[in-house]
Amino acid sequence: MRLLGLDVPRESRLLVFVGFVDAIGTGLYIAGFAVFFTLSAGLSVAEVGLGLTVANACGLVALTPIGMVADRIGPRLASIVLHYWRAAGFVAFAFVHDFVAFLVVSCIVGIPTRAIEPVSQMYVDRHIGKDLRMRVLSVLRVVYNIGFSVGGLLTTLILVVGTRPAFLAIVLGNGATFFLAAILLARVPLLADDPPDGRTARGWPRSLRQGRYLIVTGLNAVLVLNITVLTLGIPLWIATRTEAPTAVVAPLMVLNMVLVVLLQVRFSRGTDTREGGTRALRWSALSFAGCMAVLALSGQLDPVGAVIAVVVATVLLTFGELWHFAGRLSVSYALAPRDRQGEYLSVFWLGSAAALMVGPALITVGVVEQGSFGWLALAAVFLGVGLLIGPAVSAAAAQLEEEHEVANNAT
Structure with missing residues:
Protein backbone atom coordinates (compact mmCIF):
# COMPACT_ATOMS: atom_id res chain seq x y z
CA MET A 1 0.00 0.00 0.00
CA ALA A 186 -4.71 -2.70 20.83
CA ARG A 187 -5.74 -3.66 17.29
CA VAL A 188 -2.27 -3.42 15.67
CA PRO A 189 -0.91 -6.96 15.13
CA LEU A 190 2.46 -7.98 16.57
CA LEU A 191 3.51 -10.21 13.69
CA ALA A 192 7.12 -10.67 14.85
CA ASP A 193 6.36 -11.05 18.55
CA ASP A 194 8.55 -13.91 19.75
CA PRO A 195 9.61 -12.94 23.27
CA PRO A 196 12.10 -15.23 25.02
CA ASP A 197 10.92 -17.88 27.45
CA GLY A 198 12.57 -16.21 30.43
CA ARG A 199 11.83 -12.62 31.38
CA THR A 200 14.55 -10.13 32.13
CA ALA A 201 16.14 -10.37 35.54
CA ARG A 202 15.28 -7.97 38.32
CA GLY A 203 17.78 -5.62 39.89
CA TRP A 204 20.32 -3.19 38.50
CA PRO A 205 20.11 -2.83 34.68
CA ARG A 206 22.81 -4.91 33.00
CA SER A 207 23.20 -2.29 30.27
CA LEU A 208 24.47 0.26 32.80
CA ARG A 209 27.39 -2.05 33.60
CA GLN A 210 28.59 -2.18 30.00
CA GLY A 211 31.04 0.64 29.50
CA ARG A 212 31.41 0.20 25.75
CA TYR A 213 27.64 0.39 25.23
CA LEU A 214 27.48 3.53 27.35
CA ILE A 215 30.22 5.11 25.21
CA VAL A 216 28.07 4.56 22.10
CA THR A 217 25.12 6.04 23.96
CA GLY A 218 27.22 9.08 24.87
CA LEU A 219 28.46 9.59 21.32
CA ASN A 220 24.91 9.42 20.04
CA ALA A 221 23.86 11.94 22.70
CA VAL A 222 26.37 14.44 21.25
CA LEU A 223 24.73 14.04 17.83
CA VAL A 224 21.32 14.70 19.41
CA LEU A 225 22.48 18.30 19.98
CA ASN A 226 21.49 18.94 16.35
CA ILE A 227 17.90 19.36 17.53
CA THR A 228 18.83 22.26 19.80
CA VAL A 229 21.04 23.76 17.10
CA LEU A 230 18.04 23.86 14.75
CA THR A 231 15.40 25.09 17.17
CA LEU A 232 17.49 27.47 19.28
CA GLY A 233 21.07 27.91 18.04
CA ILE A 234 20.38 28.95 14.44
CA PRO A 235 17.52 31.37 15.28
CA LEU A 236 19.56 33.07 18.02
CA TRP A 237 22.65 33.22 15.82
CA ILE A 238 20.72 34.80 12.96
CA ALA A 239 19.06 37.35 15.26
CA THR A 240 22.17 38.40 17.18
CA ARG A 241 25.34 37.61 15.23
CA THR A 242 24.60 37.79 11.48
CA GLU A 243 23.45 40.37 8.94
CA ALA A 244 20.65 38.05 7.79
CA PRO A 245 17.09 39.28 8.52
CA THR A 246 15.34 37.45 11.37
CA ALA A 247 12.41 36.85 9.01
CA VAL A 248 14.47 34.07 7.39
CA VAL A 249 14.16 31.88 10.51
CA ALA A 250 10.61 30.67 9.83
CA PRO A 251 11.34 29.63 6.20
CA LEU A 252 14.38 27.71 7.45
CA MET A 253 12.17 25.70 9.81
CA VAL A 254 9.77 24.99 6.94
CA LEU A 255 12.70 23.96 4.73
CA ASN A 256 13.83 21.50 7.38
CA MET A 257 10.37 19.97 7.70
CA VAL A 258 9.87 19.67 3.93
CA LEU A 259 13.24 17.97 3.45
CA VAL A 260 12.45 15.50 6.24
CA VAL A 261 9.10 14.63 4.67
CA LEU A 262 10.59 14.22 1.20
CA LEU A 263 13.88 12.49 2.01
CA GLN A 264 13.65 10.51 5.28
CA VAL A 265 12.69 7.20 3.68
CA ARG A 266 15.42 7.57 1.05
CA PHE A 267 18.12 8.39 3.60
CA SER A 268 17.10 5.35 5.69
CA ARG A 269 17.78 2.87 2.90
CA GLY A 270 20.71 0.59 3.59
CA THR A 271 20.60 1.15 7.35
CA ASP A 272 18.95 -2.17 8.25
CA THR A 273 22.24 -3.63 9.45
CA ARG A 274 24.61 -2.53 12.19
CA GLU A 275 27.22 -1.61 9.62
CA GLY A 276 24.70 0.45 7.64
CA GLY A 277 23.56 2.22 10.79
CA THR A 278 27.13 3.00 11.79
CA ARG A 279 27.86 4.40 8.35
CA ALA A 280 24.78 6.64 8.61
CA LEU A 281 25.93 7.96 11.99
CA ARG A 282 29.36 8.73 10.55
CA TRP A 283 27.83 10.66 7.64
CA SER A 284 25.55 12.41 10.12
CA ALA A 285 28.49 13.62 12.21
CA LEU A 286 30.33 14.89 9.12
CA SER A 287 27.24 16.72 7.88
CA PHE A 288 26.72 18.36 11.28
CA ALA A 289 30.36 19.44 11.33
CA GLY A 290 29.95 21.02 7.90
CA CYS A 291 26.86 22.85 9.11
CA MET A 292 28.73 24.29 12.10
CA ALA A 293 31.57 25.49 9.89
CA VAL A 294 29.17 27.28 7.54
CA LEU A 295 27.41 28.90 10.49
CA ALA A 296 30.75 30.17 11.75
CA LEU A 297 31.37 31.72 8.33
CA SER A 298 27.90 33.28 8.14
CA GLY A 299 28.70 35.75 10.90
CA GLN A 300 31.37 37.36 8.71
CA LEU A 301 29.24 37.88 5.58
CA ASP A 302 27.01 40.63 4.19
CA PRO A 303 23.19 40.20 4.35
CA VAL A 304 22.90 38.29 1.07
CA GLY A 305 25.87 36.06 1.83
CA ALA A 306 24.59 35.43 5.35
CA VAL A 307 21.20 34.32 4.06
CA ILE A 308 22.82 31.94 1.57
CA ALA A 309 25.09 30.59 4.30
CA VAL A 310 22.31 29.88 6.80
CA VAL A 311 20.27 28.16 4.09
CA VAL A 312 23.22 25.92 3.22
CA ALA A 313 23.81 25.29 6.93
CA THR A 314 20.17 24.28 7.42
CA VAL A 315 20.34 21.87 4.48
CA LEU A 316 23.52 20.28 5.87
CA LEU A 317 21.96 20.07 9.33
CA THR A 318 18.84 18.43 7.89
CA PHE A 319 20.88 15.89 5.92
CA GLY A 320 22.72 15.05 9.13
CA GLU A 321 19.41 14.79 10.97
CA LEU A 322 18.08 12.33 8.38
CA TRP A 323 21.18 10.13 8.63
CA HIS A 324 21.18 10.39 12.41
CA PHE A 325 17.56 9.28 12.73
CA ALA A 326 18.17 6.14 10.69
CA GLY A 327 21.60 5.41 12.13
CA ARG A 328 20.72 5.69 15.81
CA LEU A 329 17.66 3.47 15.42
CA SER A 330 19.63 0.82 13.54
CA VAL A 331 22.56 0.81 15.98
CA SER A 332 20.33 0.84 19.05
CA TYR A 333 18.46 -2.20 17.71
CA ALA A 334 21.71 -3.99 16.85
CA LEU A 335 23.17 -3.49 20.34
CA ALA A 336 20.02 -4.48 22.27
CA PRO A 337 19.70 -8.16 23.27
CA ARG A 338 16.18 -9.26 22.45
CA ASP A 339 15.39 -10.47 25.98
CA ARG A 340 16.36 -7.02 27.35
CA GLN A 341 15.40 -4.88 24.38
CA GLY A 342 13.25 -2.48 26.41
CA GLU A 343 16.03 -1.93 28.94
CA TYR A 344 18.78 -1.33 26.38
CA LEU A 345 16.68 0.92 24.16
CA SER A 346 15.67 2.96 27.20
CA VAL A 347 19.29 3.47 28.23
CA PHE A 348 20.10 4.53 24.68
CA TRP A 349 17.27 7.07 24.80
CA LEU A 350 18.47 8.15 28.25
CA GLY A 351 21.52 9.73 26.66
CA SER A 352 19.35 11.49 24.09
CA ALA A 353 17.03 12.86 26.77
CA ALA A 354 19.99 14.13 28.80
CA ALA A 355 21.37 15.90 25.73
CA LEU A 356 18.05 17.62 25.17
CA MET A 357 18.09 18.84 28.77
CA VAL A 358 21.58 20.34 28.69
CA GLY A 359 21.41 21.37 25.05
CA PRO A 360 19.82 24.83 25.47
CA ALA A 361 22.42 26.02 27.98
CA LEU A 362 25.28 24.43 26.06
CA ILE A 363 24.32 25.84 22.67
CA THR A 364 23.46 29.33 23.91
CA VAL A 365 26.29 29.93 26.39
CA GLY A 366 28.92 27.59 25.01
CA VAL A 367 28.40 28.20 21.30
CA VAL A 368 26.32 31.21 20.24
CA GLU A 369 27.78 33.60 22.82
CA GLN A 370 31.32 32.56 21.81
CA GLY A 371 30.78 33.66 18.23
CA SER A 372 32.35 31.86 15.27
CA PHE A 373 34.84 30.13 17.57
CA GLY A 374 31.96 28.40 19.35
CA TRP A 375 30.61 26.94 16.10
CA LEU A 376 34.08 25.80 15.01
CA ALA A 377 34.63 24.13 18.38
CA LEU A 378 31.31 22.29 18.02
CA ALA A 379 32.30 21.28 14.48
CA ALA A 380 35.47 19.72 15.89
CA VAL A 381 33.39 17.81 18.44
CA PHE A 382 31.16 16.42 15.71
CA LEU A 383 34.19 15.43 13.65
CA GLY A 384 35.53 13.58 16.68
CA VAL A 385 32.25 11.70 17.04
CA GLY A 386 32.42 10.76 13.36
CA LEU A 387 35.88 9.26 13.86
CA LEU A 388 35.00 7.40 17.05
CA ILE A 389 31.54 6.06 16.33
CA GLY A 390 32.63 3.14 14.14
CA PRO A 391 35.20 1.66 16.55
CA ALA A 392 32.87 2.32 19.49
CA VAL A 393 29.95 0.42 17.95
CA SER A 394 32.20 -2.48 16.98
CA ALA A 395 33.64 -2.65 20.51
CA ALA A 396 30.17 -2.59 22.08
CA ALA A 397 28.96 -5.35 19.76
CA ALA A 398 32.01 -7.46 20.61
CA GLN A 399 31.37 -7.01 24.33
CA LEU A 400 27.76 -8.13 23.95
CA GLU A 401 28.81 -11.19 21.97
CA GLU A 402 31.40 -12.09 24.62
CA GLU A 403 28.85 -11.83 27.41
CA HIS A 404 26.35 -13.88 25.40
CA GLU A 405 28.92 -16.66 24.93
CA VAL A 406 29.77 -16.62 28.63
CA ALA A 407 26.08 -16.90 29.53
CA ASN A 408 25.60 -19.80 27.12
CA ASN A 409 28.61 -21.65 28.49
CA ALA A 410 27.34 -21.13 32.03
CA THR A 411 24.05 -22.80 31.15
Whole structure:
Protein backbone atom coordinates (compact mmCIF):
# COMPACT_ATOMS: atom_id res chain seq x y z
CA MET A 1 0.00 0.00 0.00
CA ARG A 2 1.08 3.55 -0.69
CA LEU A 3 0.00 6.11 1.89
CA LEU A 4 0.72 9.82 1.31
CA GLY A 5 3.09 8.71 -1.44
CA LEU A 6 4.99 6.42 0.94
CA ASP A 7 5.49 2.69 0.63
CA VAL A 8 3.79 1.31 3.74
CA PRO A 9 3.43 -2.44 4.41
CA ARG A 10 -0.25 -3.34 4.43
CA GLU A 11 0.05 -4.72 7.95
CA SER A 12 1.32 -1.35 9.20
CA ARG A 13 -1.45 0.92 7.89
CA LEU A 14 -3.19 1.13 11.25
CA LEU A 15 0.07 1.76 13.11
CA VAL A 16 0.92 4.60 10.74
CA PHE A 17 -2.54 6.09 11.27
CA VAL A 18 -2.01 5.86 15.04
CA GLY A 19 1.23 7.79 14.59
CA PHE A 20 -0.60 10.46 12.60
CA VAL A 21 -3.28 10.86 15.28
CA ASP A 22 -0.63 10.99 18.00
CA ALA A 23 1.36 13.63 16.11
CA ILE A 24 -1.65 15.91 15.60
CA GLY A 25 -2.20 16.07 19.35
CA THR A 26 1.49 16.58 20.06
CA GLY A 27 1.71 19.36 17.46
CA LEU A 28 -1.35 20.98 18.99
CA TYR A 29 0.29 20.98 22.42
CA ILE A 30 3.82 22.00 21.38
CA ALA A 31 2.55 25.02 19.48
CA GLY A 32 0.21 26.18 22.23
CA PHE A 33 1.39 25.00 25.64
CA ALA A 34 3.23 28.22 26.53
CA VAL A 35 0.17 30.34 25.80
CA PHE A 36 -2.17 27.94 27.61
CA PHE A 37 -0.19 27.82 30.84
CA THR A 38 0.55 31.54 31.00
CA LEU A 39 -2.67 33.13 29.71
CA SER A 40 -5.22 30.46 30.62
CA ALA A 41 -3.79 28.68 33.67
CA GLY A 42 -2.31 31.89 35.11
CA LEU A 43 1.28 30.71 35.60
CA SER A 44 4.39 32.82 35.14
CA VAL A 45 6.98 32.06 32.49
CA ALA A 46 9.49 31.11 35.20
CA GLU A 47 7.01 28.69 36.80
CA VAL A 48 6.34 27.02 33.45
CA GLY A 49 10.07 26.64 32.76
CA LEU A 50 10.81 25.24 36.22
CA GLY A 51 7.90 22.82 36.10
CA LEU A 52 8.87 21.43 32.71
CA THR A 53 12.50 21.06 33.82
CA VAL A 54 11.45 19.03 36.87
CA ALA A 55 9.11 16.97 34.69
CA ASN A 56 11.97 16.15 32.33
CA ALA A 57 14.09 15.08 35.28
CA CYS A 58 11.33 12.75 36.48
CA GLY A 59 11.13 11.28 33.01
CA LEU A 60 14.87 10.62 32.97
CA VAL A 61 14.78 8.82 36.32
CA ALA A 62 11.88 6.58 35.30
CA LEU A 63 13.01 5.88 31.73
CA THR A 64 15.11 2.75 32.25
CA PRO A 65 12.86 1.13 34.90
CA ILE A 66 9.88 1.46 32.56
CA GLY A 67 11.92 -0.07 29.75
CA MET A 68 12.64 -3.05 32.00
CA VAL A 69 8.93 -3.34 32.81
CA ALA A 70 8.21 -3.39 29.06
CA ASP A 71 10.57 -6.36 28.75
CA ARG A 72 8.45 -8.20 31.32
CA ILE A 73 4.93 -7.32 30.18
CA GLY A 74 5.56 -6.82 26.47
CA PRO A 75 5.51 -3.68 24.31
CA ARG A 76 1.79 -3.81 23.50
CA LEU A 77 0.56 -3.53 27.08
CA ALA A 78 3.35 -1.09 27.96
CA SER A 79 2.49 1.19 25.00
CA ILE A 80 -1.22 1.15 25.72
CA VAL A 81 -0.71 1.92 29.41
CA LEU A 82 1.69 4.79 28.61
CA HIS A 83 -0.79 6.30 26.14
CA TYR A 84 -3.66 6.16 28.64
CA TRP A 85 -1.31 7.58 31.28
CA ARG A 86 -0.43 10.54 29.08
CA ALA A 87 -4.07 11.06 28.13
CA ALA A 88 -5.15 11.26 31.76
CA GLY A 89 -2.30 13.64 32.54
CA PHE A 90 -3.25 16.09 29.80
CA VAL A 91 -6.87 16.05 30.89
CA ALA A 92 -5.62 16.89 34.40
CA PHE A 93 -3.84 19.96 32.98
CA ALA A 94 -7.29 21.45 32.34
CA PHE A 95 -7.77 21.74 36.11
CA VAL A 96 -4.40 23.35 36.87
CA HIS A 97 -4.50 26.91 38.23
CA ASP A 98 -1.47 27.13 40.52
CA PHE A 99 2.20 26.19 40.45
CA VAL A 100 2.01 23.23 42.85
CA ALA A 101 -0.71 21.52 40.83
CA PHE A 102 1.19 22.28 37.62
CA LEU A 103 4.37 20.77 39.04
CA VAL A 104 2.60 17.58 40.13
CA VAL A 105 0.77 17.07 36.84
CA SER A 106 3.87 17.93 34.81
CA CYS A 107 5.81 15.18 36.59
CA ILE A 108 2.96 12.73 36.01
CA VAL A 109 2.99 13.56 32.30
CA GLY A 110 6.78 13.78 32.02
CA ILE A 111 7.35 10.13 32.93
CA PRO A 112 5.35 8.49 30.10
CA THR A 113 6.39 11.21 27.66
CA ARG A 114 10.01 10.13 27.95
CA ALA A 115 9.30 6.41 28.29
CA ILE A 116 7.10 6.11 25.21
CA GLU A 117 9.95 6.58 22.71
CA PRO A 118 11.96 3.39 23.40
CA VAL A 119 8.78 1.40 24.08
CA SER A 120 7.38 2.49 20.71
CA GLN A 121 10.64 1.49 19.04
CA MET A 122 10.34 -1.91 20.70
CA TYR A 123 6.69 -2.09 19.57
CA VAL A 124 7.60 -1.53 15.91
CA ASP A 125 10.23 -4.28 16.08
CA ARG A 126 7.70 -6.78 17.47
CA HIS A 127 5.07 -5.56 15.03
CA ILE A 128 6.89 -5.98 11.72
CA GLY A 129 10.30 -7.57 12.37
CA LYS A 130 13.89 -6.81 11.52
CA ASP A 131 13.55 -6.63 7.74
CA LEU A 132 10.86 -3.95 7.62
CA ARG A 133 11.19 -2.05 10.89
CA MET A 134 13.45 0.69 9.51
CA ARG A 135 11.08 1.34 6.61
CA VAL A 136 8.09 1.57 8.95
CA LEU A 137 9.93 3.85 11.38
CA SER A 138 10.99 6.13 8.52
CA VAL A 139 7.43 6.36 7.25
CA LEU A 140 6.24 7.07 10.79
CA ARG A 141 8.69 9.96 11.06
CA VAL A 142 7.37 11.48 7.86
CA VAL A 143 3.80 11.08 9.08
CA TYR A 144 4.74 12.57 12.46
CA ASN A 145 6.07 15.69 10.76
CA ILE A 146 2.87 16.07 8.76
CA GLY A 147 0.80 15.51 11.89
CA PHE A 148 2.83 18.08 13.83
CA SER A 149 2.10 20.63 11.11
CA VAL A 150 -1.63 19.88 11.19
CA GLY A 151 -1.63 20.23 14.98
CA GLY A 152 0.24 23.51 14.76
CA LEU A 153 -2.32 24.90 12.29
CA LEU A 154 -5.15 23.91 14.63
CA THR A 155 -3.39 25.73 17.47
CA THR A 156 -3.23 28.86 15.32
CA LEU A 157 -7.01 28.78 14.97
CA ILE A 158 -7.39 28.26 18.73
CA LEU A 159 -5.18 31.24 19.51
CA VAL A 160 -7.20 33.41 17.15
CA VAL A 161 -10.35 32.60 19.12
CA GLY A 162 -8.47 33.29 22.37
CA THR A 163 -11.13 32.19 24.88
CA ARG A 164 -10.74 29.87 27.89
CA PRO A 165 -12.72 27.02 26.22
CA ALA A 166 -10.55 27.40 23.13
CA PHE A 167 -7.37 27.25 25.20
CA LEU A 168 -8.65 24.11 26.93
CA ALA A 169 -8.83 22.44 23.52
CA ILE A 170 -5.01 22.49 23.46
CA VAL A 171 -4.60 20.08 26.38
CA LEU A 172 -7.92 18.23 26.08
CA GLY A 173 -7.38 17.73 22.36
CA ASN A 174 -3.94 16.27 22.98
CA GLY A 175 -5.38 14.00 25.67
CA ALA A 176 -8.11 12.84 23.30
CA THR A 177 -5.58 11.84 20.64
CA PHE A 178 -3.71 9.73 23.20
CA PHE A 179 -6.94 7.99 24.26
CA LEU A 180 -7.74 7.23 20.62
CA ALA A 181 -4.18 6.06 19.93
CA ALA A 182 -4.32 3.67 22.91
CA ILE A 183 -7.57 2.14 21.67
CA LEU A 184 -6.20 1.67 18.15
CA LEU A 185 -2.87 0.26 19.33
CA ALA A 186 -4.71 -2.70 20.83
CA ARG A 187 -5.74 -3.66 17.29
CA VAL A 188 -2.27 -3.42 15.67
CA PRO A 189 -0.91 -6.96 15.13
CA LEU A 190 2.46 -7.98 16.57
CA LEU A 191 3.51 -10.21 13.69
CA ALA A 192 7.12 -10.67 14.85
CA ASP A 193 6.36 -11.05 18.55
CA ASP A 194 8.55 -13.91 19.75
CA PRO A 195 9.61 -12.94 23.27
CA PRO A 196 12.10 -15.23 25.02
CA ASP A 197 10.92 -17.88 27.45
CA GLY A 198 12.57 -16.21 30.43
CA ARG A 199 11.83 -12.62 31.38
CA THR A 200 14.55 -10.13 32.13
CA ALA A 201 16.14 -10.37 35.54
CA ARG A 202 15.28 -7.97 38.32
CA GLY A 203 17.78 -5.62 39.89
CA TRP A 204 20.32 -3.19 38.50
CA PRO A 205 20.11 -2.83 34.68
CA ARG A 206 22.81 -4.91 33.00
CA SER A 207 23.20 -2.29 30.27
CA LEU A 208 24.47 0.26 32.80
CA ARG A 209 27.39 -2.05 33.60
CA GLN A 210 28.59 -2.18 30.00
CA GLY A 211 31.04 0.64 29.50
CA ARG A 212 31.41 0.20 25.75
CA TYR A 213 27.64 0.39 25.23
CA LEU A 214 27.48 3.53 27.35
CA ILE A 215 30.22 5.11 25.21
CA VAL A 216 28.07 4.56 22.10
CA THR A 217 25.12 6.04 23.96
CA GLY A 218 27.22 9.08 24.87
CA LEU A 219 28.46 9.59 21.32
CA ASN A 220 24.91 9.42 20.04
CA ALA A 221 23.86 11.94 22.70
CA VAL A 222 26.37 14.44 21.25
CA LEU A 223 24.73 14.04 17.83
CA VAL A 224 21.32 14.70 19.41
CA LEU A 225 22.48 18.30 19.98
CA ASN A 226 21.49 18.94 16.35
CA ILE A 227 17.90 19.36 17.53
CA THR A 228 18.83 22.26 19.80
CA VAL A 229 21.04 23.76 17.10
CA LEU A 230 18.04 23.86 14.75
CA THR A 231 15.40 25.09 17.17
CA LEU A 232 17.49 27.47 19.28
CA GLY A 233 21.07 27.91 18.04
CA ILE A 234 20.38 28.95 14.44
CA PRO A 235 17.52 31.37 15.28
CA LEU A 236 19.56 33.07 18.02
CA TRP A 237 22.65 33.22 15.82
CA ILE A 238 20.72 34.80 12.96
CA ALA A 239 19.06 37.35 15.26
CA THR A 240 22.17 38.40 17.18
CA ARG A 241 25.34 37.61 15.23
CA THR A 242 24.60 37.79 11.48
CA GLU A 243 23.45 40.37 8.94
CA ALA A 244 20.65 38.05 7.79
CA PRO A 245 17.09 39.28 8.52
CA THR A 246 15.34 37.45 11.37
CA ALA A 247 12.41 36.85 9.01
CA VAL A 248 14.47 34.07 7.39
CA VAL A 249 14.16 31.88 10.51
CA ALA A 250 10.61 30.67 9.83
CA PRO A 251 11.34 29.63 6.20
CA LEU A 252 14.38 27.71 7.45
CA MET A 253 12.17 25.70 9.81
CA VAL A 254 9.77 24.99 6.94
CA LEU A 255 12.70 23.96 4.73
CA ASN A 256 13.83 21.50 7.38
CA MET A 257 10.37 19.97 7.70
CA VAL A 258 9.87 19.67 3.93
CA LEU A 259 13.24 17.97 3.45
CA VAL A 260 12.45 15.50 6.24
CA VAL A 261 9.10 14.63 4.67
CA LEU A 262 10.59 14.22 1.20
CA LEU A 263 13.88 12.49 2.01
CA GLN A 264 13.65 10.51 5.28
CA VAL A 265 12.69 7.20 3.68
CA ARG A 266 15.42 7.57 1.05
CA PHE A 267 18.12 8.39 3.60
CA SER A 268 17.10 5.35 5.69
CA ARG A 269 17.78 2.87 2.90
CA GLY A 270 20.71 0.59 3.59
CA THR A 271 20.60 1.15 7.35
CA ASP A 272 18.95 -2.17 8.25
CA THR A 273 22.24 -3.63 9.45
CA ARG A 274 24.61 -2.53 12.19
CA GLU A 275 27.22 -1.61 9.62
CA GLY A 276 24.70 0.45 7.64
CA GLY A 277 23.56 2.22 10.79
CA THR A 278 27.13 3.00 11.79
CA ARG A 279 27.86 4.40 8.35
CA ALA A 280 24.78 6.64 8.61
CA LEU A 281 25.93 7.96 11.99
CA ARG A 282 29.36 8.73 10.55
CA TRP A 283 27.83 10.66 7.64
CA SER A 284 25.55 12.41 10.12
CA ALA A 285 28.49 13.62 12.21
CA LEU A 286 30.33 14.89 9.12
CA SER A 287 27.24 16.72 7.88
CA PHE A 288 26.72 18.36 11.28
CA ALA A 289 30.36 19.44 11.33
CA GLY A 290 29.95 21.02 7.90
CA CYS A 291 26.86 22.85 9.11
CA MET A 292 28.73 24.29 12.10
CA ALA A 293 31.57 25.49 9.89
CA VAL A 294 29.17 27.28 7.54
CA LEU A 295 27.41 28.90 10.49
CA ALA A 296 30.75 30.17 11.75
CA LEU A 297 31.37 31.72 8.33
CA SER A 298 27.90 33.28 8.14
CA GLY A 299 28.70 35.75 10.90
CA GLN A 300 31.37 37.36 8.71
CA LEU A 301 29.24 37.88 5.58
CA ASP A 302 27.01 40.63 4.19
CA PRO A 303 23.19 40.20 4.35
CA VAL A 304 22.90 38.29 1.07
CA GLY A 305 25.87 36.06 1.83
CA ALA A 306 24.59 35.43 5.35
CA VAL A 307 21.20 34.32 4.06
CA ILE A 308 22.82 31.94 1.57
CA ALA A 309 25.09 30.59 4.30
CA VAL A 310 22.31 29.88 6.80
CA VAL A 311 20.27 28.16 4.09
CA VAL A 312 23.22 25.92 3.22
CA ALA A 313 23.81 25.29 6.93
CA THR A 314 20.17 24.28 7.42
CA VAL A 315 20.34 21.87 4.48
CA LEU A 316 23.52 20.28 5.87
CA LEU A 317 21.96 20.07 9.33
CA THR A 318 18.84 18.43 7.89
CA PHE A 319 20.88 15.89 5.92
CA GLY A 320 22.72 15.05 9.13
CA GLU A 321 19.41 14.79 10.97
CA LEU A 322 18.08 12.33 8.38
CA TRP A 323 21.18 10.13 8.63
CA HIS A 324 21.18 10.39 12.41
CA PHE A 325 17.56 9.28 12.73
CA ALA A 326 18.17 6.14 10.69
CA GLY A 327 21.60 5.41 12.13
CA ARG A 328 20.72 5.69 15.81
CA LEU A 329 17.66 3.47 15.42
CA SER A 330 19.63 0.82 13.54
CA VAL A 331 22.56 0.81 15.98
CA SER A 332 20.33 0.84 19.05
CA TYR A 333 18.46 -2.20 17.71
CA ALA A 334 21.71 -3.99 16.85
CA LEU A 335 23.17 -3.49 20.34
CA ALA A 336 20.02 -4.48 22.27
CA PRO A 337 19.70 -8.16 23.27
CA ARG A 338 16.18 -9.26 22.45
CA ASP A 339 15.39 -10.47 25.98
CA ARG A 340 16.36 -7.02 27.35
CA GLN A 341 15.40 -4.88 24.38
CA GLY A 342 13.25 -2.48 26.41
CA GLU A 343 16.03 -1.93 28.94
CA TYR A 344 18.78 -1.33 26.38
CA LEU A 345 16.68 0.92 24.16
CA SER A 346 15.67 2.96 27.20
CA VAL A 347 19.29 3.47 28.23
CA PHE A 348 20.10 4.53 24.68
CA TRP A 349 17.27 7.07 24.80
CA LEU A 350 18.47 8.15 28.25
CA GLY A 351 21.52 9.73 26.66
CA SER A 352 19.35 11.49 24.09
CA ALA A 353 17.03 12.86 26.77
CA ALA A 354 19.99 14.13 28.80
CA ALA A 355 21.37 15.90 25.73
CA LEU A 356 18.05 17.62 25.17
CA MET A 357 18.09 18.84 28.77
CA VAL A 358 21.58 20.34 28.69
CA GLY A 359 21.41 21.37 25.05
CA PRO A 360 19.82 24.83 25.47
CA ALA A 361 22.42 26.02 27.98
CA LEU A 362 25.28 24.43 26.06
CA ILE A 363 24.32 25.84 22.67
CA THR A 364 23.46 29.33 23.91
CA VAL A 365 26.29 29.93 26.39
CA GLY A 366 28.92 27.59 25.01
CA VAL A 367 28.40 28.20 21.30
CA VAL A 368 26.32 31.21 20.24
CA GLU A 369 27.78 33.60 22.82
CA GLN A 370 31.32 32.56 21.81
CA GLY A 371 30.78 33.66 18.23
CA SER A 372 32.35 31.86 15.27
CA PHE A 373 34.84 30.13 17.57
CA GLY A 374 31.96 28.40 19.35
CA TRP A 375 30.61 26.94 16.10
CA LEU A 376 34.08 25.80 15.01
CA ALA A 377 34.63 24.13 18.38
CA LEU A 378 31.31 22.29 18.02
CA ALA A 379 32.30 21.28 14.48
CA ALA A 380 35.47 19.72 15.89
CA VAL A 381 33.39 17.81 18.44
CA PHE A 382 31.16 16.42 15.71
CA LEU A 383 34.19 15.43 13.65
CA GLY A 384 35.53 13.58 16.68
CA VAL A 385 32.25 11.70 17.04
CA GLY A 386 32.42 10.76 13.36
CA LEU A 387 35.88 9.26 13.86
CA LEU A 388 35.00 7.40 17.05
CA ILE A 389 31.54 6.06 16.33
CA GLY A 390 32.63 3.14 14.14
CA PRO A 391 35.20 1.66 16.55
CA ALA A 392 32.87 2.32 19.49
CA VAL A 393 29.95 0.42 17.95
CA SER A 394 32.20 -2.48 16.98
CA ALA A 395 33.64 -2.65 20.51
CA ALA A 396 30.17 -2.59 22.08
CA ALA A 397 28.96 -5.35 19.76
CA ALA A 398 32.01 -7.46 20.61
CA GLN A 399 31.37 -7.01 24.33
CA LEU A 400 27.76 -8.13 23.95
CA GLU A 401 28.81 -11.19 21.97
CA GLU A 402 31.40 -12.09 24.62
CA GLU A 403 28.85 -11.83 27.41
CA HIS A 404 26.35 -13.88 25.40
CA GLU A 405 28.92 -16.66 24.93
CA VAL A 406 29.77 -16.62 28.63
CA ALA A 407 26.08 -16.90 29.53
CA ASN A 408 25.60 -19.80 27.12
CA ASN A 409 28.61 -21.65 28.49
CA ALA A 410 27.34 -21.13 32.03
CA THR A 411 24.05 -22.80 31.15
